[in-house]
Amino acid sequence: MRQLFGHLRGNAIAYLALFVALSGTAYAALGKNSVGSRQIKRGAISTSKLRSNAVIGSKVKGRSLNASDLAAGTIPPRTGTLRSGETITGQLMIEGRASGVNQPFGSFGSFQLTPASAIPETNQHIVTGSTGPNCPGQGQADPGHLCVYQTASTNNGGATLFDETGHTGAVLRGFGLDVLSVGVGQVFYSATWAYREP
Numbered sequence: 001m002r003q004l005f006g007h008l009r010g011n012a013i014a015y016l017a018l019f020v021a022l023s024g025t026a027y028a029a030l031g032k033n034s035v036g037s038r039q040i041k042r043g044a045i046s047t048s049k050l051r052s053n054a055v056i057g058s059k060v061k062g063r064s065l066n067a068s069d070l071a072a073g074t075i076p077p078r079t080g081t082l083r084s085g086e087t088i089t090g091q092l093m094i095e096g097r098a099s100g101v102n103q104p105f106g107s108f109g110s111f112q113l114t115p116a117s118a119i120p121e122t123n124q125h126i127v128t129g130s131t132g133p134n135c136p137g138q139g140q141a142d143p144g145h146l147c148v149y150q151t152a153s154t155n156n157g158g159a160t161l162f163d164e165t166g167h168t169g170a171v172l173r174g175f176g177l178d179v180l181s182v183g184v185g186q187v188f189y190s191a192t193w194a195y196r197e198p
Contacts, residue, residue: 082113082197089139092148094189098155098181105187108164110174115197118170119146124161126150126177126191135194143198148177154188155181 082088088111096105123145127135135147148161157180163171179189 077112080113081116082195084197085143086113087139087141087194087196088113089192089194091192092177092190094177094179094187096187098184098187101181101183102157103181103187104178105181105189106162106176106178108174108176109193110164111172111195114173115195118172119144119175119195120170121161121168124148124171124175126159126161138192139194141194141196143196146171146175146193146195148191148193150189150191152188152190153179155183155185156187156189157182159189 090109092107092109094105094107098105123134125132125135125145125147127147127149130149131137132147134142134145135149136142138149138151141147146161148159150159159180160168160178161171162176162178163169164173164176166176175193177189177191179187181187
Protein backbone atom coordinates (compact mmCIF):
# COMPACT_ATOMS: atom_id res chain seq x y z
CA MET A 1 0.00 0.00 0.00
CA ARG A 2 2.84 2.31 0.81
CA GLN A 3 4.30 1.68 -2.61
CA LEU A 4 0.98 2.57 -4.28
CA PHE A 5 0.78 5.92 -2.44
CA GLY A 6 4.38 6.64 -3.26
CA HIS A 7 3.76 5.84 -6.91
CA LEU A 8 0.64 8.09 -7.02
CA ARG A 9 2.44 10.91 -5.24
CA GLY A 10 5.36 10.75 -7.67
CA ASN A 11 3.16 10.62 -10.76
CA ALA A 12 0.24 12.87 -9.70
CA ILE A 13 0.97 15.50 -12.36
CA ALA A 14 1.22 12.83 -15.06
CA TYR A 15 -2.10 11.27 -14.02
CA LEU A 16 -3.77 14.66 -13.93
CA ALA A 17 -2.51 15.41 -17.46
CA LEU A 18 -3.72 11.98 -18.65
CA PHE A 19 -7.15 12.57 -17.07
CA VAL A 20 -7.52 16.00 -18.71
CA ALA A 21 -6.44 14.63 -22.10
CA LEU A 22 -8.84 11.69 -21.94
CA SER A 23 -11.78 13.81 -20.77
CA GLY A 24 -11.81 15.79 -24.04
CA THR A 25 -10.93 19.17 -22.56
CA ALA A 26 -8.19 20.97 -24.40
CA TYR A 27 -6.28 24.09 -23.68
CA ALA A 28 -4.05 25.95 -26.09
CA ALA A 29 -1.90 28.87 -25.15
CA LEU A 30 -2.76 31.48 -27.80
CA GLY A 31 -0.56 34.41 -28.59
CA LYS A 32 -1.83 37.93 -29.15
CA ASN A 33 -3.84 38.25 -32.42
CA SER A 34 -3.47 34.51 -33.07
CA VAL A 35 -7.10 33.97 -34.22
CA GLY A 36 -7.59 35.09 -37.79
CA SER A 37 -10.40 35.08 -40.31
CA ARG A 38 -9.51 31.49 -41.33
CA GLN A 39 -10.29 30.21 -37.83
CA ILE A 40 -13.73 31.92 -37.65
CA LYS A 41 -16.65 30.12 -39.29
CA ARG A 42 -19.01 32.09 -41.55
CA GLY A 43 -21.86 33.56 -39.48
CA ALA A 44 -20.13 32.82 -36.16
CA ILE A 45 -19.98 36.51 -35.18
CA SER A 46 -23.41 38.12 -35.00
CA THR A 47 -24.44 41.69 -34.19
CA SER A 48 -25.27 40.70 -30.59
CA LYS A 49 -21.66 39.50 -30.09
CA LEU A 50 -20.18 42.86 -31.08
CA ARG A 51 -19.48 45.55 -28.54
CA SER A 52 -21.27 48.89 -29.20
CA ASN A 53 -19.28 51.10 -31.58
CA ALA A 54 -16.77 48.28 -32.21
CA VAL A 55 -17.12 48.61 -35.98
CA ILE A 56 -16.23 52.07 -37.26
CA GLY A 57 -16.08 53.48 -40.77
CA SER A 58 -12.35 52.88 -41.24
CA LYS A 59 -12.88 49.15 -40.47
CA VAL A 60 -15.53 48.65 -43.21
CA LYS A 61 -14.49 47.66 -46.72
CA GLY A 62 -15.26 50.41 -49.24
CA ARG A 63 -18.54 50.00 -51.17
CA SER A 64 -19.52 46.95 -49.07
CA LEU A 65 -22.55 48.71 -47.51
CA ASN A 66 -25.52 50.55 -48.99
CA ALA A 67 -28.20 52.76 -47.40
CA SER A 68 -30.45 49.78 -46.56
CA ASP A 69 -27.68 48.32 -44.34
CA LEU A 70 -27.75 51.39 -42.08
CA ALA A 71 -30.23 52.54 -39.46
CA ALA A 72 -32.80 55.13 -40.51
CA GLY A 73 -31.49 58.67 -40.14
CA THR A 74 -27.83 57.56 -40.21
CA ILE A 75 -27.18 59.25 -43.53
CA PRO A 76 -28.33 62.87 -43.61
CA PRO A 77 -30.32 63.92 -46.68
CA ARG A 78 -28.32 65.44 -49.49
CA THR A 79 -28.45 69.22 -49.70
CA GLY A 80 -27.08 71.72 -52.19
CA THR A 81 -27.76 72.29 -55.88
CA LEU A 82 -29.60 69.99 -58.26
CA ARG A 83 -27.55 68.19 -60.91
CA SER A 84 -28.45 68.52 -64.58
CA GLY A 85 -31.36 66.21 -65.47
CA GLU A 86 -32.27 65.60 -61.82
CA THR A 87 -35.95 65.83 -60.82
CA ILE A 88 -37.29 66.75 -57.39
CA THR A 89 -40.89 66.10 -56.38
CA GLY A 90 -43.18 66.79 -53.46
CA GLN A 91 -46.71 67.31 -52.20
CA LEU A 92 -48.59 70.21 -50.69
CA MET A 93 -51.95 70.67 -49.04
CA ILE A 94 -54.01 73.70 -48.03
CA GLU A 95 -56.97 73.44 -45.68
CA GLY A 96 -59.07 76.01 -43.85
CA ARG A 97 -62.50 77.49 -43.31
CA ALA A 98 -63.44 80.61 -45.26
CA SER A 99 -65.71 83.25 -43.76
CA GLY A 100 -66.28 84.98 -47.10
CA VAL A 101 -65.45 85.31 -50.78
CA ASN A 102 -61.83 85.70 -52.00
CA GLN A 103 -60.31 84.83 -48.65
CA PRO A 104 -56.72 83.66 -49.27
CA PHE A 105 -55.30 80.40 -47.92
CA GLY A 106 -51.71 79.44 -48.60
CA SER A 107 -48.88 77.00 -48.11
CA PHE A 108 -45.12 77.23 -48.71
CA GLY A 109 -42.58 74.48 -49.27
CA SER A 110 -38.78 74.68 -49.42
CA PHE A 111 -36.71 72.74 -51.93
CA GLN A 112 -34.30 70.28 -50.29
CA LEU A 113 -32.03 70.73 -53.32
CA THR A 114 -32.09 74.13 -55.01
CA PRO A 115 -32.09 74.75 -58.76
CA ALA A 116 -28.85 76.12 -60.21
CA SER A 117 -30.75 79.29 -61.09
CA ALA A 118 -34.16 80.74 -60.24
CA ILE A 119 -37.19 79.28 -62.05
CA PRO A 120 -38.76 82.14 -64.04
CA GLU A 121 -42.47 82.84 -63.63
CA THR A 122 -43.05 81.75 -67.25
CA ASN A 123 -41.80 78.24 -66.34
CA GLN A 124 -44.17 77.79 -63.36
CA HIS A 125 -47.38 75.90 -64.15
CA ILE A 126 -50.51 74.91 -62.22
CA VAL A 127 -52.00 71.88 -63.96
CA THR A 128 -55.68 71.11 -63.27
CA GLY A 129 -55.83 68.07 -65.58
CA SER A 130 -53.50 65.10 -65.83
CA THR A 131 -51.06 66.89 -68.18
CA GLY A 132 -50.32 70.38 -69.44
CA PRO A 133 -47.79 72.30 -71.55
CA ASN A 134 -44.26 71.34 -70.31
CA CYS A 135 -45.93 69.10 -67.68
CA PRO A 136 -46.18 65.51 -69.04
CA GLY A 137 -47.81 64.03 -65.89
CA GLN A 138 -47.51 63.75 -62.12
CA GLY A 139 -43.92 63.38 -60.90
CA GLN A 140 -42.59 64.84 -64.16
CA ALA A 141 -41.66 68.21 -65.62
CA ASP A 142 -39.82 69.34 -68.72
CA PRO A 143 -36.28 70.65 -68.02
CA GLY A 144 -36.39 74.03 -66.27
CA HIS A 145 -40.12 73.85 -65.49
CA LEU A 146 -42.00 73.63 -62.18
CA CYS A 147 -45.28 71.71 -62.54
CA VAL A 148 -47.90 71.74 -59.78
CA TYR A 149 -50.53 69.05 -60.42
CA GLN A 150 -53.85 69.77 -58.62
CA THR A 151 -55.17 66.48 -57.17
CA ALA A 152 -58.20 67.77 -55.18
CA SER A 153 -59.95 71.09 -54.69
CA THR A 154 -62.95 72.40 -52.75
CA ASN A 155 -64.17 76.03 -52.58
CA ASN A 156 -61.31 77.12 -54.86
CA GLY A 157 -61.73 80.34 -56.85
CA GLY A 158 -58.21 80.28 -58.24
CA ALA A 159 -54.68 79.29 -57.31
CA THR A 160 -51.49 81.37 -57.65
CA LEU A 161 -47.82 80.47 -57.18
CA PHE A 162 -45.50 82.81 -55.28
CA ASP A 163 -41.82 83.04 -54.29
CA GLU A 164 -40.16 82.91 -50.87
CA THR A 165 -40.88 86.63 -50.35
CA GLY A 166 -44.63 86.19 -50.96
CA HIS A 167 -44.63 87.76 -54.43
CA THR A 168 -45.19 86.26 -57.85
CA GLY A 169 -41.95 85.87 -59.78
CA ALA A 170 -38.92 83.63 -60.06
CA VAL A 171 -38.52 80.98 -57.35
CA LEU A 172 -35.24 79.49 -56.11
CA ARG A 173 -35.38 78.08 -52.56
CA GLY A 174 -38.99 76.96 -52.71
CA PHE A 175 -42.43 78.12 -53.67
CA GLY A 176 -45.81 78.87 -52.20
CA LEU A 177 -49.36 78.49 -53.42
CA ASP A 178 -52.32 80.70 -52.58
CA VAL A 179 -55.96 79.65 -53.04
CA LEU A 180 -58.85 82.12 -52.94
CA SER A 181 -62.18 80.97 -51.55
CA VAL A 182 -65.36 81.13 -53.66
CA GLY A 183 -67.58 81.55 -50.61
CA VAL A 184 -68.12 80.67 -46.96
CA GLY A 185 -67.13 77.15 -45.97
CA GLN A 186 -64.36 74.57 -46.04
CA VAL A 187 -61.41 75.29 -48.35
CA PHE A 188 -59.27 72.35 -49.43
CA TYR A 189 -56.54 72.06 -52.05
CA SER A 190 -53.99 69.31 -52.55
CA ALA A 191 -51.35 68.89 -55.24
CA THR A 192 -48.16 67.12 -56.18
CA TRP A 193 -45.29 68.98 -57.82
CA ALA A 194 -42.17 68.27 -59.86
CA TYR A 195 -39.19 70.29 -61.07
CA ARG A 196 -36.50 69.03 -63.44
CA GLU A 197 -33.12 70.72 -63.61
CA PRO A 198 -32.08 71.55 -67.21
